[in-house]
Amino acid sequence: MPIKIYNTLSSKIEPLSPIKKDKINLFVCGPTVYDYSHVGHARTYVAFDMFVNYLKYFKFDVFYLQNITDIDDKIIQRAKEKNISPKELAKQFEKEYMTDMQVLQIKSINKYARATEHIKEIISQVERLLAKGFAYQATDGIYYDVSKFKEYGKLSGRTAEAAEDGTSRIDEGIEKKNKADFCLWKISKEGEPTWPSPWGKGRPGWHIEDTAITEKYFGAQYDIHGGARDLIFPHHEAEIAQMEAISGKSPLVKYWMHTGFLTVDGQKMSKSLGNFTTIRDFRKENSPQVLRMFIFSSHYRSPIDLKDTAVNEAKTNVEKLQNLAAELQNINKNGKGLVFTAFNELQDRFWQALEDDFNTPKAKAVLFEIVSLANEQIAKNELAINQAKKILNFLKEINKIFLFLDFKKAKEKQEIPKEILELAEQREKYRQAKDWQKADEIRQKIENLGYLVEDTSTGPKIIKK
Numbered sequence: 001m002p003i004k005i006y007n008t009l010s011s012k013i014e015p016l017s018p019i020k021k022d023k024i025n026l027f028v029c030g031p032t033v034y035d036y037s038h039v040g041h042a043r044t045y046v047a048f049d050m051f052v053n054y055l056k057y058f059k060f061d062v063f064y065l066q067n068i069t070d071i072d073d074k075i076i077q078r079a080k081e082k083n084i085s086p087k088e089l090a091k092q093f094e095k096e097y098m099t100d101m102q103v104l105q106i107k108s109i110n111k112y113a114r115a116t117e118h119i120k121e122i123i124s125q126v127e128r129l130l131a132k133g134f135a136y137q138a139t140d141g142i143y144y145d146v147s148k149f150k151e152y153g154k155l156s157g158r159t160a161e162a163a164e165d166g167t168s169r170i171d172e173g174i175e176k177k178n179k180a181d182f183c184l185w186k187i188s189k190e191g192e193p194t195w196p197s198p199w200g201k202g203r204p205g206w207h208i209e210d211t212a213i214t215e216k217y218f219g220a221q222y223d224i225h226g227g228a229r230d231l232i233f234p235h236h237e238a239e240i241a242q243m244e245a246i247s248g249k250s251p252l253v254k255y256w257m258h259t260g261f262l263t264v265d266g267q268k269m270s271k272s273l274g275n276f277t278t279i280r281d282f283r284k285e286n287s288p289q290v291l292r293m294f295i296f297s298s299h300y301r302s303p304i305d306l307k308d309t310a311v312n313e314a315k316t317n318v319e320k321l322q323n324l325a326a327e328l329q330n331i332n333k334n335g336k337g338l339v340f341t342a343f344n345e346l347q348d349r350f351w352q353a354l355e356d357d358f359n360t361p362k363a364k365a366v367l368f369e370i371v372s373l374a375n376e377q378i379a380k381n382e383l384a385i386n387q388a389k390k391i392l393n394f395l396k397e398i399n400k401i402f403l404f405l406d407f408k409k410a411k412e413k414q415e416i417p418k419e420i421l422e423l424a425e426q427r428e429k430y431r432q433a434k435d436w437q438k439a440d441e442i443r444q445k446i447e448n449l450g451y452l453v454e455d456t457s458t459g460p461k462i463i464k465k
C-alpha cells in the first residue's frame, strides 16, 4: 500500500508520489533565533523528524532542508534590549537551538541554511519579481503586489482582502497598495544590520528567505514543505506567490504538511503569550524519550495540550517499553513456544496505521497491544526464544524512526548485580519456609538498593526500578 498524507493544498489525503521516483526534497521552516526553543517548537520538529525517519526507513532518498532566520525585527529588538549585536544574539541562539535538537536526537536534517548567507539569492528573487511586475518600490522597501498573483489564497483559502484578520507578522507600510502586500526587501533604519542592494542598504523580508533558499537547493518545484499550521497564512501563502510568480511553474510544492499546535489550556504555546516551557526546562524532569513518546501519542495534525497527566502517561509508556525490552533481552530458555500468529498481524496493523497519514496514535494503540500480548506470554513462560527475538527486533526497528526507547537503559535493567541476586535467593528461601517477616525485610532491602521483586507463577522476577 502506498504511503498517504494529508495535503493542505488540496485538503485531501493523497498517495505520496514524489516528483522524481524515490527522491524527496523536503523543507521545513526553521526557527527565528532570538530566544530558547520551547516545547511547541519541539512538537513540530520532532513530528517532522519522525516522519522523515519513517520515509528514510522505507528507502526514500530524502533531502531535508531547514532555514535559520538569523535576521528579523524580533532579533534586532532583542539584541537592542541585551545591548549586543543582532549577529551575536542570533549566533548564540542558533547554538542553543542546535543543542536542543541534539538532545532531542533530531538527526534527520541534511542542511541548515542561514538567511544571512543567502542575500545574493534573495536579491536575485526580488529583482526578478520587480522585472515581472509582481513587486513595486516604496520609500521603505520593495513590496509584493498580491493583486497581481491571481491564485493568491489557494493554500489558506483566504482572500487578499481578509489578509490581516487575526494574523500577526503582516508587514506594515503606509505606501502599500493592498492590505496583504508584504515586504520583500526592507530599507534598513539607523543602527540596523544592512546589506547593499540595487535599492539601497537594507535587509530581507521574512517570506523571501525561504523561497531563495529552496530555489538554490531544490529549484522551482519540490516535494514537501512543512511547518506548524500558524505558518499557512501569511507565510506559506506568500512563498507560493513569490516562487510561482518568478518561475511561472505551479505548484511550488506538491505536498504541504502542517502540524497542529502544542497548547497550554487550549492556547497555542508561544513566546508572545508567555505560556511557554523551554525544551531545556522540560528536560529537567523528563527524558528525551518521554518527550518523543508524548509527541508520538498524538496525530501530527491534531493539537496536543501540555498536561501533566499526558506527560506522565508518556513516561509510563516509555517505562513499559523499556521493561519489555529488558525482559525480551533476558529470555534465554525456550518457553512452551505457543504459535505467535497474533504478533504478525499486529505488526502489519502498526505499519498500516503509519501509511495512513502517519497515524501515530493508531500505531501506538497497536504497539501496546503487542506489549500486553508479549507480557502475558512472558508471565506464563510461553514465549519461545525466537519469538522474543522477533519482538525485540520489531522494537529496535521502530525505534530507528521514533527514538522513544533507550536500549542502553533497557540493557542496564537486565543486568542485575550479584548482590541483589543473592538477596533474592535468601528471600526465596524464607518464603519457602513461610517466614514472611524475614522475606519482607529482604524485599525492602532490595527495594532500597533500587530493584523490585515481583512474584510470578514461575518464581520471583527482579526488575531495576
Ligand code: AMP
Pocket: 029, 030, 031, 032, 033, 039, 040, 041, 043, 044, 226, 227, 228, 229, 230, 231, 259, 260, 261, 262, 263, 268, 269, 270
Ligand atoms: P518560530 O521560531 O516561532 O518561527 O517557530 C519555528 C517553528 O515552530 C514553526 O514551524 C512554527 O510554526 C513552530 N511552532 C511555534 N510554536 C508552536 C506551537 N505552540 N506548536 C507547534 N508548533 C509551533
